[in-house]
Amino acid sequence: MKIVQREFHVSTRSRTEMVDVTHQVEAATHEAGIRNGETIIFCPHTTAALTINENADPDVVHDVLLALDEMVPRSHPGFRHSEGNSDAHTKSSLVGCSEQVLIKDGTLVLGTWQAIYFCEFDGPRRRRVIVQVRGE
Ligand code: ZN
Numbered sequence: 001m002k003i004v005q006r007e008f009h010v011s012t013r014s015r016t017e018m019v020d021v022t023h024q025v026e027a028a029t030h031e032a033g034i035r036n037g038e039t040i041i042f043c044p045h046t047t048a049a050l051t052i053n054e055n056a057d058p059d060v061v062h063d064v065l066l067a068l069d070e071m072v073p074r075s076h077p078g079f080r081h082s083e084g085n086s087d088a089h090t091k092s093s094l095v096g097c098s099e100q101v102l103i104k105d106g107t108l109v110l111g112t113w114q115a116i117y118f119c120e121f122d123g124p125r126r127r128r129v130i131v132q133v134r135g136e
Contacts, residue, residue, distance in 0.1 A: 004032035005132045012123035016069070016091075018051075018061045019118045021129060025101070026108055028131040035106045037135010042098045044130060047088035047122035049095035055115030068094070068121075088122035095119050103135060 006028040010019050021041075029039050043050045054060040072087045072094070079086040099116060102109040110116075118129060 001037070001134060002032075002034055002136060003132065003134050004034065005130065006031060007128055007130045010118045010120075010127045010129060012118075012120035012125055012127060014120070015123050016065050017120040017123060018053075018065065019120065020055055020115045021118045022055070022108070022110070022115045024129070025116050025131055029103055029108060029133050030106065032133035034103060034133045034135040037103050037133065039101050039103055039108070040098060040132045040134070041101070041116060042130040042132070043118065044097075044128055045092070047085055047092050048125075048127055049092045049097055049119040049121070050099045050129070051095050051117050051119055052099055052101075052110070052114050053117060054113045056113045061117070085122045091119070091121040103133070 008024045008028060010021060012019060025039060025041055041050055053064060068091050072090045074087050
């Protein structure tokens with residue numbers, strides 16, 4: 001089995017945002033030259049996350065961000081963290097920092113309406129995404 005690690009950057013434009021990074025993950029997978037296996041996508045940040053969700057209707061991304069805002073208020077009288085971004089840290093843990101996608105015949109195995117999203121919760125910032133491709 002071959003293991004190849006790549007990374008790419010995402011420049012976010014708002015405090016909270018979901019950026020479709022499917023093409024960057026696909027490109028990293030192709031560069032790795034692995035046709036069958038899996039790819040692990042990892043976000044090395046504590047106020048951002050990765051998820052897989054619908055890319056057909058942009059209202060879905062809007063609604064997911066809205067629902068997260070409802071669940072986790074920007075400020076809370078009990079928050080202690082002095083940076084003032086405890087909401088972003090909490091959302092990062094709720095959504096999670098990695099995803100795993102299968103690769104078959106050189107293509108990412110995703111559902112028709114699925115895309116891989118980088119989730120920004122404390123932007124705008126320049127962020128890193130690590131992709132590790134494993135297989136043959
Ligand atoms: Zn912080």
